Amino acid sequence: MAILNLLLEHRDVPGITNIDVWEAHGGYEGLKRAAAMERQAIVDEVKASGLRGRGGAGFPTWIKWNGLPKNYDQPHYVLCNADEGEPGTFKDREMLLKLPHAIVEGIIIAGLATYSKVGYIYIRGEYTEPAWQVRKAIDQAYQRGYLGKNILGTGHDFDLYIHMGAGSYECGEESALMSSLMGERGNPRLKFPHAPLPTVAGVWQAPTLINNVETYCAARWVLANSAEKYASYGTERSKGTKIMSVSGHIARPGNYEVEMGTPLMELLHQAGGVINGRLKAVIPGGSSVQIKTAEDCEKINLDYESCGANGTLLGSGGFMVFNDLTDIVQLMKRTAEFYMHESCGKCTPCREGTRWMFKVMDRIASGAGQQGDIELLLSIASQVDGRSYCGLGDAACWPIVGAIKAFRSEFEYWIEHKCSPVGSRFFPPQVEAVNPILALSAR
Numbered sequence: 001m002a003i004l005n006l007l008l009e010h011r012d013v014p015g016i017t018n019i020d021v022w023e024a025h026g027g028y029e030g031l032k033r034a035a036a037m038e039r040q041a042i043v044d045e046v047k048a049s050g051l052r053g054r055g056g057a058g059f060p061t062w063i064k065w066n067g068l069p070k071n072y073d074q075p076h077y078v079l080c081n082a083d084e085g086e087p088g089t090f091k092d093r094e095m096l097l098k099l100p101h102a103i104v105e106g107i108i109i110a111g112l113a114t115y116s117k118v119g120y121i122y123i124r125g126e127y128t129e130p131a132w133q134v135r136k137a138i139d140q141a142y143q144r145g146y147l148g149k150n151i152l153g154t155g156h157d158f159d160l161y162i163h164m165g166a167g168s169y170e171c172g173e174e175s176a177l178m179s180s181l182m183g184e185r186g187n188p189r190l191k192f193p194h195a196p197l198p199t200v201a202g203v204w205q206a207p208t209l210i211n212n213v214e215t216y217c218a219a220r221w222v223l224a225n226s227a228e229k230y231a232s233y234g235t236e237r238s239k240g241t242k243i244m245s246v247s248g249h250i251a252r253p254g255n256y257e258v259e260m261g262t263p264l265m266e267l268l269h270q271a272g273g274v275i276n277g278r279l280k281a282v283i284p285g286g287s288s289v290q291i292k293t294a295e296d297c298e299k300i301n302l303d304y305e306s307c308g309a310n311g312t313l314l315g316s317g318g319f320m321v322f323n324d325l326t327d328i329v330q331l332m333k334r335t336a337e338f339y340m341h342e343s344c345g346k347c348t349p350c351r352e353g354t355r356w357m358f359k360v361m362d363r364i365a366s367g368a369g370q371q372g373d374i375e376l377l378l379s380i381a382s383q384v385d386g387r388s389y390c391g392l393g394d395a396a397c398w399p400i401v402g403a404i405k406a407f408r409s410e411f412e413y414w415i416e417h418k419c420s421p422v423g424s425r426f427f428p429p430q431v432e433a434v435n436p437i438l439a440l441s442a443r
């Protein structure tokens with residue numbers, strides 16, 4: 001198990017953003033096959049593939065597709081989540097930029113399967129160039145008759161629009177995305193079981209399907225190549241491939257599509273290995289998931305079950321590599337700052353808790369930590385995690401709790417010695433007090 005380019009197969013083909021080149025490489029074959037099928041047969045094909053959502057949670061895709069009412073009594077919508085705000089994740093960007101037709105095709109297939117006539121691609125505000133490529137792909141798809149009225153003679157109409165976000169991490173959360181799309185403030189909504197699922201009452205209170213960019217691209221691959229073939233890759237419960245965005249202290253950063261179940265260390269090897277030191281830690285699925293030590297990394301495979309069993313998550317596939325010169329406390333201070341900044345402020349645990357966690361992290365990382373600060377961090381996290389209105393509150397806690405679990409001695413070192421355990425390796429004990437990090441924060 002290693003690199004397996006199903007979705008990224010054609011990313012480097014010259015001119016692949018052009019519909020002629022895309023079609024010459026099998027493009028829109030998935031749509032043509034879907035157009036000749038019954039709606040339920042498309043859903044069943046996705047079910048047979050075992051595809052799970054690639055936006056982070058790994059929810060079975062077919063259950064969502066099957067959940068929309070099977071009639072045209074009211075409008076239905078298909079949304080593509082291209083907000084990609086998770087730190088360390090840049091796979092959707094490359095798909096949007098280099099393979100826009102794969103996304104457009106996948107969304108039209110979803111429209112056919114869910115009786116939807118309108119789709120929106122919600123693109124992160126900073127992704128102007130990728131959005132431009134998608135715009136061109138949509139125009140070309142209209143010219144070919146893949147979008148618009150009576151697509152491919154099916155009697156089915158489908159229109160597709162782009163909606164640009166404004167660079168808010170929270171707007172990637174599906175219910176906040178829907179609020180933002182409707183022109184409201186990007187706050188999340190009440191969730192099931194306290195409110196209906198989006199498939200029942202989503203955007204404009206109409207049945208709505210929402211999936212990630214990679215999920216639509218994988219569904220397209222399934223329709224173009226068969227569920228059986230897709231399901232032959234991966235593990236028993238994690239089928240197919242996952243695109244991992246590899247960054248940090250690594251020789252060849254970039255997007256790598258790996259077969260589910262590939263050993264974590266194999267991906268490190270494929271990406272050229274750690275640079276400027278030895279491996280210290282990896283965050284496998286974006287900043288919201290738990291950091292793992294080099295020792296733990298040996299045991300982890302890149303699939304939902306193995307990551308879960310080892311106390312972390314595959315998440316969005318934002319694979320961040322850290323060498324042994326990394327100061328974990330400084331890393332967590334920066335992470336806490338991110339979540340504090342992105343908290344939308346709607347609920348008290350997250351609004352207050354993220355700020356409080358950052359303040360404690362900041363004082364530890366600037367040499368003013370106090371005895372009991374580690375317990376304080378764990379206590380705050382226990383009151384935010386699972387008690388916030390949406391997943392951002394949980395996501396703010398997991399990295400800090402995970403880092404304390406894996407690297408507690410580094411937090412203790414900072415509190416006791418008022419300087420970095422990493423920095424101290426380069427300074428004899430008597431000059432630890434002039435650790436450059438401390439000197440900077442004292443200014």
Ligand SMILES: Cc1cc2nc3c(=O)[nH]c(=O)nc-3n(C[C@H](O)[C@H](O)[C@H](O)COP(=O)(O)O)c2cc1C
Nearest residue numbers: 053054055081083084085172173174211212215391
């Ligand atoms: C704070 C927060 C931010 C999120 N950001 C994204 C994002 O940028 N892109 C994404 O696809 N999913 C994101 N999600 C997950 C979405 O809510 C949703 O689960 C996903 O789009 C579903 O698609 P899937 O079933 O294809 O995975 C985020 C969730 C949370 C809690």
Ligand code: SF4
Nearest residue numbers: 345346347350388390
């Ligand atoms: S958890 Fe955070 S981001 Fe989510 S609603 Fe509460 S304040 Fe807003």
